[in-house]
Each structure stands twice: as structure tokens, then as C-alpha cells.
Amino acid sequence: MGISDRKEREKEELKSLILSAAKKLFLQKGIEKTSIRNIADQIEYSPGIIYHYFRDKNEIFHALHQGGFQALMNKMMVLENVRHPLERLKAMGSIYIRFAIENPDMYDLMFIKEAPIDHVYDSEHDDWKEGSGTFDYLRLTVKECLEKGYFQGHQAEPLSFLIWSTVHGMVSLHIRKRCEVIQLEDRATIVDQSLEAFFKILDKI
């Protein structure tokens, strides 16, 4: 079946061609200003072809956001060398925030925009496996901290969510430009300063 193999291959190639064009335009102009026609122009096909590979625009951006989780996971891999669970937890926070600040559009897509998550709910497999995988890792580390005697009197699930919320809150206020309320002298460094304060709190509780 050599022919259908090649056809399969060509289909995959065009699909990833669409995806890379979409990613390029998305990082240049944002999700709203990246149109199906823009993507089609970029790959020199007609707009209609895209609907043979993706159900709708949301599915394209869901596929893109998967790539973002892959990238974040890769950055998290250095944590395997950090034995101490509390140290690992802090390092996770630093990596998470660094990823968000360095890739604001991708972070936005992964954790703020409605497009990819809407696609999850619209499709048959209605669980957000990308997010769940990442949160599992956080929960595991928090549980390890609890086992080692840290965070006494706390439960893993709410505490994990609290920690996630804290770092997500900081970067999403930054990305969505709500940090103007911060005094000018602290504005540029507020996320780093607050993360330091957060680490100090984690040591104390």
C-alpha cells in the first residue's frame, strides 16, 4: 500500500504546513487578526482547503496550544534534578512565570483565551488533557511537600490550585496589561518581586 502511505504522508504535511503558517501569523498579529484567508494566502492554497483539515478556527488554535504545552513541559524537565520537593515547587513557579513572560501570546492562548478551551467542550473528548497533565505534576509536587511535613494543615487539591492561581494571576495581569496600577518604581519588576515574596511565604507556612 505504498500509494496510500504517501497520501497519508502528504495529508500530514499539509496539515502541519497549515499549522506552522497559523502559528507564524498568530505570533505576529494575534488570534483575532489571523484570518483563515491569511493562513491560506501564506501557504498558497485557497481558504476552503483548511476546512478539510480542521473543523473550524478554534480547532486550529487548539492544536497550536498543544504545542505550547509541549514547550512548557520541556522546560519543566530540568526539574527532575531537583530532589527537594519545596525547592522543586519554587523552581516550577519560576519556570512557569519565565515561560509566560517570554511567550506571552502562547501563554495567553494556553491559559486565558477561550478559543482552545471552547474547542475542547465542542468536541467529543471533552477533557482538557493538556492542562490536566500539567496540573497533575504540580499536585504531585505539593503532595510530596505535604508528605515531608511542609504546609501542615493544608490539603493538596486546594493548595495546588491556590499556588497555580497565584502565578497565573501575576502573569495574566501582566499579559492583559492590568499592571499599570503598580507604582512606577516597582512596575518593571513587580512580578519578580511578588514571586520572591511568595517564596518567602511558602517557606513560612
Next chain:
Amino acid sequence: MGISDRKEREKEELKSLILSAAKKLFLQKGIEKTSIRNIADQIEYSPGIIYHYFRDKNEIFHALHQGGFQALMNKMMVLENVRHPLERLKAMGSIYIRFAIENPDMYDLMFIKEAPIDHVYDSEHDDWKEGSGTFDYLRLTVKECLEKGYFQGHQAEPLSFLIWSTVHGMVSLHIRKRCEVIQLEDRATIVDQSLEAFFKILDKI
């Protein structure tokens, strides 16, 4: 000058007519699906008229988000009866989160969407006074806590931002539907549970 007084009045009336129509449609269908033509239909005028009262769509939603801050501030007014700064801080958190959960679309507009903040940057008076006013109140309370000896070793600005980030993180993950990662048994109550955990932490540091 009775006539120009009436004209002034009529202008204001039409402006707030546009605004209330916009608000109604926005709460029904969201910002993206509320079109200028929808608003014009609702008030039984032609679409063009709207541009005599607002520069663009963003300005309309900036005006709406101001109303949201007014509503939030009103809810915060009960705090004047809470003397103890740490108790007031916690109550602020509860009110903030309650407001967000009960008015998700308005909260979204105020703290997540780019429309109102884009208008702030596009217009001449480029400071976000609505957000600044609210944050000032938080900072004041945190400072009072510091004066009373709480949160030793922390600075007001980073700590205030950290606290804001924590509550904003929780509700924005909820509003933007990223809470699916939470175990089913905790999912419905995760924000409340995490807020409780946060209060416990605030007591300890």
C-alpha cells in the same frame, strides 16, 4: 440658553441609551457577538449614530467597564465597618471573589478582556484610573496590616500585587474555564476551599 441645555440633556440621554443597550446585549451574548448593528437595532437608530457618541467599539466597552468598577466599589463599602485591617483584607478578598463569580461577564470585561484597556492606551489620558482606584484601597489595607505588625519582612507593593494576583488568578481560571483540571469531588467548591486556605496562610505569615 434653555435650548442648548435641552440638547445637552438629549445627547446624554441618547448616550446612556446606547450604553444600556450595549450592556444588555453584552450580558446576553458577550462582547464579540455584540455588534454595532445589534446595538443600533436595539435602540432603533441607524448604526452610524453610535459613532457620534463613541469613537469606536472599545470606547463603549470601556464605558461599560467603568460601571462595573462602580458596582464593585459599592460592594466594598460595607468594609468601612471592619476596623481590624487583616479582617478587612480577608473580607475584601471574599467580596472580590463573590463579585467575580456572580458577575463573570462584567469581571471578565474589567480584568481580563483587552477591549477596555486598549481604549485606555489609545486615548490621550493614558492611565487606568478605575483599576488604580481599586488597587489603592488594597494597598492601603495592606499597609495598615504592616503597621499593625502583620506580614513582617514584606513590602506593601509586592505583597499587595501578590494578594490581588491570588484572587484574580482563582476567579480568572474559573471564568476562562480552566478548572476542569481539578478533581471532580472538589471542582464545584475549589475557589472557596482555596480562598479558605489563603486566609489560613495570611494568618500565619
Next chain:
DNA sequence: AAATTTAATTAAACAGTGTTTAAAAAAGCA
């Protein structure tokens, strides 16, 4: 090799969007 079937691709249309412009209608003033 030619005819037929299947798959890939496109052009065109639909129903919408925010915004601008020039024309028309209404209101105010002399």
C-alpha cells in the same frame, strides 16, 4: 492507453463584521 471512479482543490456565495463618507432629514435661527 483510454475510460471511469475517487480524491483533492477551488471559486463563489452567504450572512455577517467595524468603520467612514456623503447625502438627507430635522431643528434652530434670522
Next chain:
DNA sequence: TGCTTTTTTAAACACTGTTTAATTAAATTT
């Protein structure tokens, strides 16, 4: 009443996501 100013509208522009039927290209069969 005639003139001027203000208010309002119709129409156009350049887009948008998506669906449909028609067309082109490729693969298979005769």
C-alpha cells in the same frame, strides 16, 4: 419663510468564518 446648523441615515469599503457546488487532478479499472 429662507437660511444655517445639527442630527441622522444610507451606502459603501474592506474585511470575517463557513458552506456549497463545481472543477481539477490523481488513482484505479477496463
